[in-house]
Amino acid sequence: MEGVCAAAFTAFTVAYSGYFFTHLARHISRAWRESALWKRPKGRKMPSKVYLLQLQGLSMQHQAEGQRQHLLWLPLHPRKRLKRRKVLMNLPLLSAQAQSKHHQAPPPLSWHLQELQQKALKEPPVPKLAKMLVSEGDPEAEYTELETIGKGGFGTVCMAVETATGEEVAIKKISLLQESGSELCLNEIQVMRGNKHANLVNYVDSYLLDEELWLVMEYMDGGSLHDVIRETRLAEGEIAAVSRECLQGLDFLHSKQVIHRDVKSHNILLRLDGSVKLADFGLAAQLTAEQSKRRSAVGTTYWMAPEIFTRKLYGPKVDIWSFGIVGIEMVEGAPPYRMKTSRTVQELISSGGRPKLQKPRQQSAWLRDFLHCCLERDEDRRWSAQELLQHPFVTSAKPTSELTPLIMATQQFMASRRY
Secondary structure, eight states: OHHHHHHHHHHHHHHHHHHHHHHHHHHHHHHHHHSTTOOOOTTSOOOSSEEEEEOTTOOHHHHHTTOOOOEEEEEOOGGGHHHHHHHHTTSOBOOHHHHHHHOOOOHHHHHHHHHHHHHTSSSSOOOHHHHHHSOOSOHHHHEEEEEEEEEOSSEEEEEEEETTTOOEEEEEEEETTSHHHHHHHHHHHHHHHHOOOTTBOOEEEEEEETTEEEEEEEOOTTOBHHHHHHHSOOOHHHHHHHHHHHHHHHHHHHHTTEEOOOOSGGGEEEOTTOOEEEOOOTTOEEOOSSOOOBOOOOSOGGGOOHHHHTTOOBOTTHHHHHHHHHHHHHHHSSOTTTTSOHHHHHHHHHTTOOOOOSSGGGSOHHHHHHHHHHTOSSTTTSOOHHHHTTSHHHHTOOOGGGGHHHHHHHHHHHHHHHO
């Protein structure tokens, strides 16, 4: 028995030692290959894609004297693409003349250098569209930042003042390194530049600064409708006032064949004078004669229309459904199904569910009918923004100045919690 145990232990030790030394050898080999001192050995086959780089440190005088330049061969590694790219951005490619003079590269090398220079070593990912849309100049000289008022997955929003006039603005800063974020910001710039209306947040300017895209827009000093809903309760006349202003903005967008696609209380901004404006047009879609409908499943789950969940073609009336959800928010303080998961909400709406007020008898018949017209599952039967502006509930709205006390109370409640 002892002999069997000894033999088993010996076999395990040998196997483990082989495993350990194999991985140690791989680690040392990888570290050697990726080190900055590794040069291509003579006679060894060159990797299929290689960057030929010139080591920094030699003066132009040394190059002119014909002294042999030191070359660095750095192989591509797909799992380290981003990190490698940042390193390579600071290392200049060897010129074609220097290549022919100091190194006789095989024919495939020049082809790889051209391909990689175009794809991987191009300047930071600034879309051509961004260069066409933005203004020249230094935004840091034109605007003085005061405070950060919001942060998100793609960047930050800060409040600033224009140096020359002292006018307050909001600046949204998006990193160009996050491709999806920069695309949303560019889309927002296009929509805001081409659509000016009293119920849409005004576009001021846009800039490129290093690796950031800056969108300068009107500063809404009253915060968002979401803040008001969370902190206070709105009367029906105040709900009607918000509805009228938002529907005017949606009617304008839809007349221009633009779908907002992310209508929710967070994206409805207010001013202290009671002004109500739609904001955040990153997901907006421009319809055309060739593409009069969309099918993309975009938006925020709790506010999305059933035709989006079921992947049907849809048009501007998805915004009306979303605003119907905002109407329930204004009544009850939260959207329907808020305590359920996104998957459950999708299944409920897709299978024929229809959001309803929890205590409908406490609301007027006009308000109930207004929400019913917004939340009609059949898109063809759902009312348009223009039709809803003639609804008795909307025409009974109070002036927007009636919203000012609510906005100020909201800001006081929020400030008291911060301090």
